[in-house]
Amino acid sequence: MYGETIRQIRLKKGFTQKEVYGTIISKSYAIEFEKGKHQIAANLLLQILENLSMDIDEFLYIANGYRLDEQNSYNHQYTQYSNKHDIYQLQILLQELQQTSSRLNNVRIAEVRSRIRILQCLAEHGVYRKRAVLECDRQTIISYLVDVESWTLQEIQLFGNTIDLLDNDHNFLFFKKVSKMLEYYIDMEKGREIYCALLINLIEYTLKHQQYDATEVLVVQLKLLATDYKEFFHQAVCKFFQGVLLLRTGDKKAGKRITTKMLAIMRELDQGALADDFALLLDDDYLRAFASSE
Template sequence: MFTWNFGSVYKTIRRSKGLTQKKVCGGFLSMTTLSKIENHHVVPSVEHMIFLLDQLNMSVEEFHYICNLYQPSNRQKIFSQYQKVAQKPKIAEIQRLIDSCDDYLSKQHDVPVEHLRSVLKIVLFMRQHGPNKKDREFEQLTEKIYHYLDKQDTWYMSDLKLLQTILYAFPVKNLPHLTKRIFESLEKYKDFHNIKEAQVSILTNVSTIYFYNQLLKDCEKITLRTLELAKKLKRYDSLGFAQVRLGICRGDDALIENGLAILRLTDEQDLLTMLEDEVKKYR
């Protein structure tokens, strides 16, 4: 994706940082090779591209953004919009994003965007019909994603994010197997940068599945992990959420009130309303 402008853009950034070819290359790459790359005489190998970007302390995503004249690509726009839609999914916004995926995929092949489109269709169906209604297309979509994930030896972060979005669509009988694999995958990523935010999100979704199926002991175990992570991150929304959820599981009114108080103080109104409804229904 960078073959047409990697070299010239790289040269511009390198020079703007005041780095010479000699400084960038060190003992790993010859200046002759870098010169050929910067002048579009050779295409950098993956190894060389990663090395060169590391010397600029720049991610592939940021470099791609710069290559696109400091604008997100259509692909980046889709995933960026998905992050917004995932927080507060509205039917019209989900449909618009599905249309964007369709338009993008009509022009090029992209497996992650195909998976995202399937997830969005599942979420749209559940928003329109509720979590209990299913049709053949819905089942085919969930089966397609489940089989894609289940055949993998290891789940990576993108797989976990894909999975957590549609956990609600799977039968309860699959939860123990899915939960075990989720924990095994998260353990492998325990030292990965910025992993804890993702862990909180994933664990919250898993605990919610158990909670809504009244499997409170399992919910309690997972919520305790969420609580500890929220404390380390000083994520007060997650801290309040975990305390309320744990309080319901344990029948502890003091813990519930502590959690609700945190959410009131931090003005987390949507989350507060949802949890107050949960307390009325399940406590």
């Protein structure tokens, strides 16, 4: 399959076989490879893609019929539906996941079902309640994260997505782990994106628990990480958090001005559900209800 895809890309780009394969594989092997009759080692495939001036992620996306692979498709759907509070679509996603069983799939089921229950609790009672999550689902997520000794971005993203479902001790333990790994991913666009989302969720968590010293440190980390123009949204959220800190610990007038402005920008950019979530951090009645529900 990969050989046939390589051939299509090569011809569309106007490259000869010699330009693409060079001394990587023989001419006869390249011909059979492009017919789909031969396989090729991963290191050789990467060299060939280098000659085609193509990223491995883009190649796999094209080879998969211009569709995301299973993991990326799940991440995309989960993030989109969760951020928009789309319980209906999350329920459909849950039903699809329940058609198969594997350890990783069971973790996804626990994650989606927990998010549904949290959002239903917010819709019914006006507050996020950790106890709305089934204990078996929480333990499924914790057990997976504890058992995986060496984390990759998949585990880092799972932790970031489930911070509000976990207890303080595990959040502290897992954050220590991901903090040590940041330097390895700081130059990788996808890695920075996942870490920015993780920091945003951690900051929201510390603000809800009035852990303002921790909030201040995390806001500085987010500000240092979200410097690229493509991380504009993360920068806007960081600015909002700075405003919340001012409201709670400093210049209330300046804090009010900043938070109002940032929430307006989010709504203008059609991120109303996220703006509503962040606005809860300004609602003293909500924070008291949240504290009493812990």
